[in-house]
Amino acid sequence: MPATSSLRRLGCAMALVLLAGCQPEPGTPLDQQLYIWQRQWRPAHEQALADSRASFSTLRVLALQAQPKAGWSRALVDLAQLKADGRPVVAVVRLDGQLPGLDLQLAQQQISAMLAHWQAAGVNPAGLEIDHDSATARLPGYTDFLLQLRKQLPHGLKLSITALPAWLGSPQLPALLQAVDSSVLQVHAVSDPRQGLFDPAKARQWAERWGRISEKPFYLALPAYGVALLPDTGGAPVVESETPLNLAGERRELLADPQQLAELGRQLRDEPPTHLAGLIWFRLPLPGDRRAWSLTTLGAVARGETLAGQWQVRYTQQGGLYDISLVNLGNLDQPLPARVALNNATCEAADGVNGYRLQQTPKQLVFNRQASVRVAAGGQRTLGWARCMEITQGAWNVYP
Incomplete structure (x- = not known):
């Protein structure tokens, strides 16, 4: 009887091992980060930050921007709230793609002043992200700008860039990616808006191609918002986001589909492209945002939960x-x-x-x-x- 019992236990153990071997392995965890893109923080940010803490590891915060006519301006960030939040922060500098050129000296001065202001308030960014929609033909100059800027940044501050799928065909791309520590491939609002806000199949293809070119970690910037299209007198669409435009005409609403993004997230976890480090969601919603997912839905998608309405x-x-x-x-x-x-x-x-x-x-x-x-x-x-x-x-x- 003891020998029979031992054989039975051994057989059960082997069956469990075989059964476990048939189970699908869980997908690779992907870091989940969040953009904060409001140019002026409000009291509502405090609760939104608290509610987002369990789902997102890092905050990428619009800090500074340069525009062709308006020049340089800082976002009015509540640094006390940001410090109290305690998560790693990446300061984002937006350089408009329509700027006639990139002034390295002025950019360095503005960035240094912004960083000093943040550090004086107790916020020490872990990284700096340059968001510049450079024309593909101007990537060599953009690469030189980044190389020179990096030399002047504080020691230990990681440098990343927002990147566009249109750059995939450029022979300059490998050198550009070598100039930074990581890149953020934006896969939403990168095509003619009349074709839609986001295409999950294209996003997946772009990510696969980016991973074959990049030798460094990269992230995907994904949408959690919507826009409206209005026709102007010339026939080209005008994009309306959270701020209403004083224009007449029928609005065509475009909204990123949470179910589509949830499925893409599952695919990326199960079969991640080479060097994909995580996902960054655009953007933190506040109460009253007309064209953004709720934080409940955004968090559920980021965590890979089954979505359901009731x-x-x-x-x-x-x-x-x-x-x-x-x-x-x-x-x-x-x-x-x-x-x-x-x-x-x-x-x-x-x-x-x-x-x-x-x-x-x-x-x-x-x-x-x-x-x-x-x-x-x-x-x-x-x-x-x-x-x-x-x-x-x-x-x-x-x-x-």
């Missing part, structure tokens, strides 16, 4: 008057449902609000959506009111 009808009642709302209980921002129906209700009066129109029969109230509006994960929106004898929770039906 609607619940809630109402408050006072003296027979019901205020009716929809709550998004899932982790996915989603459009309001097309139809919400209340069955077997005897109601004296009712009406829809916030884009819902009421259709009433003797035993049913149907609220029909007139315009598509996204509700953030965890968000709530009133859809109407009703004066009824009684409403039970199970009488509601929600139709996507």
Whole structure:
């Protein structure tokens, strides 16, 4: 009996080993970082930073920019909040692609002054990122600029650049990438906006090609936002982001799809391109951002969680008057449902609000959506009111 028991245990152990060998290996963890791109920080940044801490390791913060007409300006960053956050910080310097040239001496002066200001406030950046949409033909000059700038940066400060897929065909690219410690390949808003904001298949292809050229770590900059396109008088589209433009015309909304980005993230974890170090999400959302994912959805995508939306009808009642709302209980921002129906209700009066129109029969109230509006994960929106004898929770039906 003891020998039989030993053989049985050995057989079970071998079976477990074989079974484990058949299981898919977990994907390679990818560092998750976050851009903060607001030019003026608000009190809401404090809570947004706190809510983002569990999902993102590093903050890449717009610090300084140079534009053709406006010249140099600093972003109004709340350095006390940034210091209190405690995560590694990369200061981002935006050099507009339309600048007639790059003035190394002036850039060095502006960057040094910005770094000194941050350090005096207790913020010591781990890195500096130069964001410059250089024309491909001007990459040799840009490479020289970076080489000279790097010599003048403080010892130990890592230098990175934002990079464009259009540079992939340039013979100058290997030398450019050797001039910096790492690169951030931007794969959103890099094509004609009429073709869309983001193409996951192209993003994957560009990342594979970049990994074959780069000998140093690189990151992918991914979108968590949307824009609107407006036609101008010349027929070319005008891009509207968070700041409304005083222009008439129909707006075509373009929004990065969280499900698409979640699938791309899974692919990159399972089969990462050579030298891919992580993903950087553009950008930290604040309450009231009209064209950005909620932080709940962004965090869920970054963590590789399954995305799902779930609607619940809630109402408050006072003296027979019901205020009716929809709550998004899932982790996915989603459009309001097309139809919400209340069955077997005897109601004296009712009406829809916030884009819902009421259709009433003797035993049913149907609220029909007139315009598509996204509700953030965890968000709530009133859809109407009703004066009824009684409403039970199970009488509601929600139709996507």
